[in-house]
Amino acid sequence: VRRSTESPIVRYVARRSVPFIQLYALYVLGHGEDGPGGGFQGGVIFASAFVLLALANGWAYGRRAAPARVLDPLLPTGCMVYCGIGLLCWLAGGAFLEYAALAFSDDPHAHAHWRHYGLIGIEIGVMITVSSAMATLFFEMARPAQVQAHVDDVGEEVGRD
Amino acid sequence: MALLWCRMNALDVGFTEAAVGAGISTVLMLAAVRRVGRHESGGGRRSGVAPALAVALVAGALLYGARDMPRVGDPGAPAHRAGTVAQHYLAHSMEDSGSPNVVTPVLGDYRGYDTMGETTVIFIAALAVVLLLRQAGRWPRGPRWKGGAQ
Numbered sequence: 001v002r003r004s005t006e007s008p009i010v011r012y013v014a015r016r017s018v019p020f021i022q023l024y025a026l027y028v029l030g031h032g033e034d035g036p037g038g039g040f041q042g043g044v045i046f047a048s049a050f051v052l053l054a055l056a057n058g059w060a061y062g063r064r065a066a067p068a069r070v071l072d073p074l075l076p077t078g079c080m081v082y083c084g085i086g087l088l089c090w091l092a093g094g095a096f097l098e099y100a101a102l103a104f105s106d107d108p109h110a111h112a113h114w115r116h117y118g119l120i121g122i123e124i125g126v127m128i129t130v131s132s133a134m135a136t137l138f139f140e141m142a143r144p145a146q147v148q149a150h151v152d153d154v155g156e157e158v159g160r161d
Numbered sequence: 162m163a164l165l166w167c168r169m170n171a172l173d174v175g176f177t178e179a180a181v182g183a184g185i186s187t188v189l190m191l192a193a194v195r196r197v198g199r200h201e202s203g204g205g206r207r208s209g210v211a212p213a214l215a216v217a218l219v220a221g222a223l224l225y226g227a228r229d230m231p232r233v234g235d236p237g238a239p240a241h242r243a244g245t246v247a248q249h250y251l252a253h254s255m256e257d258s259g260s261p262n263v264v265t266p267v268l269g270d271y272r273g274y275d276t277m278g279e280t281t282v283i284f285i286a287a288l289a290v291v292l293l294l295r296q297a298g299r300w301p302r303g304p305r306w307k308g309g310a311q
Contacts, residue, residue: 033261036176038265041173044177044181044184051185112258123269126280130283132287133283133287140290141192141193141196141294142192142195143294
């Protein structure tokens with residue numbers, strides 16, 4: 001994990017794969033209602049793109065693509081999206097996480113719609129937390145010994161090897 | 162494992178198993194091994210009898226419990242009986258939330274609290290790792306509270 005792979009082919013392919021992996025992660029997220037998938041799986045796949053980047057191009061390269069100053073605030077954001085949707089339902093007059101309350105009508109069709117939207121909303125929250133948590137877990141555990149804490153800026157020096 | 166879940170038509174679980182069990186946790190395990198070193202340090206040689214006994218006991222209890230599990234696809238299994246929540250979920254998830262995949266509404270709607278707790282657990286896990294490992298880098302001579310808090 002510390003140093004990058006020698007082979008330029010591996011490094012190039014890893015770099016170029018990232019957008020495709022992450023696009024697939026978003027597809028998995030969006031597809032969760034129709035088939036297997038959802039926020040959790042999507043989040044893990046999203047984070048695995050950064051892991052691949054770090055494995056092939058070195059820890060610092062991957063960390064620069066997903067720096068702590070971006071990932072750290074995202075960790076609680078997902079939970080807050082989830083709880084926030086729950087609180088919105090509560091403010092709208094329903095129970096906590098009762099998405100149907102957001103419809104503001106008695107029409108069962110509208111209820112179904114809003115439960116669907118609520119589902120998508122919380123899945124997005126799950127994905128935000130899961131992907132940032134998985135990437136953070138990896139980067140913190142794989143951090144090379146010579147890189148001290150609060151690393152984003154140190155990454156520059158280490159990245160040169 | 163992922164194939165086993167797919168064999169039981171639990172595609173969502175199989176998917177998760179493939180992504181987390183085979184993917185991320187392997188990488189995390191390797192990272193952890195690289196961090197702590199490959200060999201045990203000190204401690205001397207201890208007898209392996211007690212751990213082996215504990216493992217055998219737990220395995221025996223699990224095997225004994227597994228005898229009571231219903232067969233795969235058994236129509237008389239508790240989850241398949243009429244009048245349970247599972248039947249309600251299967252029958253109503255489409256009209257309730259317009260989602261063809263029944264797993265998603267069960268996780269996110271009917272059991273929304275569970276999934277919220279699950280997300281919070283992951284958040285706390287990441288938080289703990291960040292707190293422990295980042296501080297470890299900052300204080301090379303051990304945690305500050307050892308000397309300071311007396």
